[in-house]
Amino acid sequence: MEAEIKSIPFYLLIDLVNGSISKYTKKIEVRLSDMKPYFYDINALNEKIEKEGNYVIYEYYENSLDRIKGLNFGITIIHPGSIGKEYHFTRGHFHLNKEADEIYIGIKGKGLVLLDNGKGEFYSYLLERGTIIYIPGDFAHRTINIGDEDLVYFYIYPSDAGHDYESIQRRGFKKLVLKINNKFTLVDNPRY
Amino acid sequence: MEAEIKSIPFYLLIDLVNGSISKYTKKIEVRLSDMKPYFYDINALNEKIEKEGNYVIYEYYENSLDRIKGLNFGITIIHPGSIGKEYHFTRGHFHLNKEADEIYIGIKGKGLVLLDNGKGEFYSYLLERGTIIYIPGDFAHRTINIGDEDLVYFYIYPSDAGHDYESIQRRGFKKLVLKINNKFTLVDNPRY
Numbered sequence: 001m002e003a004e005i006k007s008i009p010f011y012l013l014i015d016l017v018n019g020s021i022s023k024y025t026k027k028i029e030v031r032l033s034d035m036k037p038y039f040y041d042i043n044a045l046n047e048k049i050e051k052e053g054n055y056v057i058y059e060y061y062e063n064s065l066d067r068i069k070g071l072n073f074g075i076t077i078i079h080p081g082s083i084g085k086e087y088h089f090t091r092g093h094f095h096l097n098k099e100a101d102e103i104y105i106g107i108k109g110k111g112l113v114l115l116d117n118g119k120g121e122f123y124s125y126l127l128e129r130g131t132i133i134y135i136p137g138d139f140a141h142r143t144i145n146i147g148d149e150d151l152v153y154f155y156i157y158p159s160d161a162g163h164d165y166e167s168i169q170r171r172g173f174k175k176l177v178l179k180i181n182n183k184f185t186l187v188d189n190p191r192y
Numbered sequence: 193m194e195a196e197i198k199s200i201p202f203y204l205l206i207d208l209v210n211g212s213i214s215k216y217t218k219k220i221e222v223r224l225s226d227m228k229p230y231f232y233d234i235n236a237l238n239e240k241i242e243k244e245g246n247y248v249i250y251e252y253y254e255n256s257l258d259r260i261k262g263l264n265f266g267i268t269i270i271h272p273g274s275i276g277k278e279y280h281f282t283r284g285h286f287h288l289n290k291e292a293d294e295i296y297i298g299i300k301g302k303g304l305v306l307l308d309n310g311k312g313e314f315y316s317y318l319l320e321r322g323t324i325i326y327i328p329g330d331f332a333h334r335t336i337n338i339g340d341e342d343l344v345y346f347y348i349y350p351s352d353a354g355h356d357y358e359s360i361q362r363r364g365f366k367k368l369v370l371k372i373n374n375k376f377t378l379v380d381n382p383r384y
Binding site: 007008009010011013014015065068069070071073100101102103105115117123125130134135154156158 | 201202205206207208213257260261262265291292293295297299307315321322323327328329330331346348
């Protein structure tokens with residue numbers, strides 16, 4: 001059955017200081033236990049859950065429309081913290097549709113975006129208030145909170161992008177982002 | 193010849209207070225003379241040019257990439273003012289690709305967005321700092337500066353949207369937005 005295509009304009013509000021939005025069609029919370037396939041130090045992760053409970057690492061508030069094509073958008077909030085030496089990050093994914101690009105706009109906090117096309121090209125960009133990052137559809141992308149407060153950013157991508165998390169679960173990104181002497185450092189990912 | 197597809201991530205900066213961006217691939221200035229097919233009171237427009245010169249009504253700074261699919265984005269600045277009783281506005285257009293939706297984010301100033309699908313459905317939304325407007329691809333859209341300062345907003349749409357200005361030149365939007373007693377008022381467009 002074909003999805004019904006809504007063709008009704010709508011509006012919502014975004015607070016351009018803290019990123020909160022006035023409506024969304026889904027809210028997703030990603031907790032420590034959801035991140036087991038992604039963090040390098042699985043023992044540190046399990047210890048965290050035992051000691052601090054299964055807390056939310058990041059959450060996103062999205063407007064996904066009932067349109068086959070169209071634009072999905074929302075905000076992501078990554079809370080500060082680390083698991084072992086790794087800072088809190090998003091799972092990261094490839095788009096199934098390699099032509100589906102994505103754009104980020106930093107609203108608050110300090111982050112790093114990793115971009116990896118799986119074929120040797122790897123980039124990292126700082127993401128702060130007012131940074132716009134253009135992510136070509138063939139690059140896996142992950143965001144890392146390297147600061148001491150919530151990292152908040154706006155994202156937008158074509159509704160037909162699709163998501164591939166499995167490739168990331170298998171080997172992660174080319175680099176790990178570690179907190180060493182209270183600074184972020186990129187090191188080669190041994191599993192890659 | 194097929195367009196070369198660049199697949200290199202990039203970043204730029206946006207000032208989230210005034211909307212200025214640090215780089216763009218094109219800057220377009222739209223002047224009084226370019227707007228002759230769009231304003232209702234052509235005599236008022238011609239008089240303006242004679243008295244005040246052929247000034248810029250609005251300008252936009254865009255990042256259009258060499259990608260067949262992808263996302264184009266930028267900011268539009270509409271300067272305050274009026275031509276006859278009509279406030280300054282953008283030409284407005286339909287997308288040729290009716291599946292190509294668009295999103296606006298208000299940064300500064302006070303505006304109105306008109307949405308018209310040409311088949312009887314018409315909407316108008318206030319556009320101010322922090323307003324996000326979702327424009328389905330089958331709706332023509334025009335933005336009007338109904339305030340006393342620059343209206344600045346961020347826009348983003350799929351690169352394969354295409355633009356149809358001719359339909360708007362022929363009959364405009366269902367409503368005109370007039371400045372009456374220093375307030376905006378929507379009235380039926382007699383040419384529509």
